[in-house]
Amino acid sequence: MASDVSTDMTSSVTAAGAQHGVFDGLLGQQAAKDKLTGLLYSGAQGGAHLFLGAAGIGKRVFARAFAKAVLCAGGAAGGTVSVLDAVAHIADAVDAVSAVAAAPGRLPCGVCLPCRLFQNGALGDFLFIAPSGQSQRPAIPVDAARSVVDWFSTRPLHSSKKVCIIAQADHMTEQAQNALLKTLEEPPAYGAIILTAENPGMLLDTVRSRCSTTFFTGYTDREVEYILRNADAPPHESAIPLLTRLSGGNPGYAFGLAQSETFMSTRDELFGLFCGHLDGDPRATYMLQSFLEKNRERFAHFAGMVIFLLRDIWLLSMGGMGIRSGDDVGASGGASSGGGSDSGASGANSGDSGVGAEIVNADMERRLAAYGERFRPGALLDCIERVDETCSQVSKNANFNLAVNAMLVKISATLNTAYNRSV
Numbered sequence: 001m002a003s004d005v006s007t008d009m010t011s012s013v014t015a016a017g018a019q020h021g022v023f024d025g026l027l028g029q030q031a032a033k034d035k036l037t038g039l040l041y042s043g044a045q046g047g048a049h050l051f052l053g054a055a056g057i058g059k060r061v062f063a064r065a066f067a068k069a070v071l072c073a074g075g076a077a078g079g080t081v082s083v084l085d086a087v088a089h090i091a092d093a094v095d096a097v098s099a100v101a102a103a104p105g106r107l108p109c110g111v112c113l114p115c116r117l118f119q120n121g122a123l124g125d126f127l128f129i130a131p132s133g134q135s136q137r138p139a140i141p142v143d144a145a146r147s148v149v150d151w152f153s154t155r156p157l158h159s160s161k162k163v164c165i166i167a168q169a170d171h172m173t174e175q176a177q178n179a180l181l182k183t184l185e186e187p188p189a190y191g192a193i194i195l196t197a198e199n200p201g202m203l204l205d206t207v208r209s210r211c212s213t214t215f216f217t218g219y220t221d222r223e224v225e226y227i228l229r230n231a232d233a234p235p236h237e238s239a240i241p242l243l244t245r246l247s248g249g250n251p252g253y254a255f256g257l258a259q260s261e262t263f264m265s266t267r268d269e270l271f272g273l274f275c276g277h278l279d280g281d282p283r284a285t286y287m288l289q290s291f292l293e294k295n296r297e298r299f300a301h302f303a304g305m306v307i308f309l310l311r312d313i314w315l316l317s318m319g320g321m322g323i324r325s326g327d328d329v330g331a332s333g334g335a336s337s338g339g340g341s342d343s344g345a346s347g348a349n350s351g352d353s354g355v356g357a358e359i360v361n362a363d364m365e366r367r368l369a370a371y372g373e374r375f376r377p378g379a380l381l382d383c384i385e386r387v388d389e390t391c392s393q394v395s396k397n398a399n400f401n402l403a404v405n406a407m408l409v410k411i412s413a414t415l416n417t418a419y420n421r422s423v
Contacts, residue, residue, distance in 0.1 A: 049214065059196040071159040129164065130166075152191050156190055168196060168198070245308055303390065
């Protein structure tokens, strides 16, 4: 099937990506895959590229996959793999011949010398640059940029191309960016340079204008959950639904939370205090206020967790049955990724039907179901909106203590009035 692929990939880049394994094993980002695969098979993979997207979204992984395909000496875009080359790197000559038979038209082929050296981290035609230093925002200095320019001045050793990845290019100093301008505008015919960045505003206009930009966007809940479950070191099963929703579509953010040794214990502390507040315990309310004050720089994150807790209670109050399939329903978890009014609480109003939606905090379902029996759905939705509003107010520099105190008073008043099913 691979040998039948046309050199004009404009109408079938999606199929080509699937057939040729450029991004094998990488989930999501179909638009980026289509664009990059099209560049590879049209011969336009050289020059300067800018991969834009949030930290943790997968830009660096995709950049390495793209670089490996560009550097491949086999496949449709880079020539063919010889049996002698394959035999040199595969002990069994029969296996080598089989590999070559599967390789024509495939990028990366996996058996040519550049592919094997790249896999082992020993390919001299590949260069990786990243910020260094111990500061809060480590930089890429001008000397690093000059070393890239010098590196491109010599021809490739093993491949027909040379590829440099500059990760977090928005951390380059202004001098470093200026030093790269000529290379970005007129790279050698054998050169490709890939910049990854989170904040394009930190890049000079002259840098951005010289690059072909590829955007990396958020993943669906299903994709994030799949990535978490199939990681080499997956998070605890009970944490995956909450991590998925808090991720805001960003697997890297979810892994960052999961790798925190205190994530689940902090969640349990927060939820224990919040449930105490729901029960009308003044000591729990005081401790909850102290907890949020102590962690005010992460208030948006904790507000997102509270929203999902209330959402779970709301689902259960509607008779919802938790399923662990990771359906893309309900709140998006935006409160965890930067605050503001887009915290995703409105998902409870517009996306969830109540029945069949996923309970995020599945390990607390029995306790939350008891609250679902006590509180009416309308009251819970009002509380979700109140947390969302408070998150927005705090992000706009409202008085933190006053805003949080007003939120807790409102929640208590809302849930302990006529809305309460026991009244």
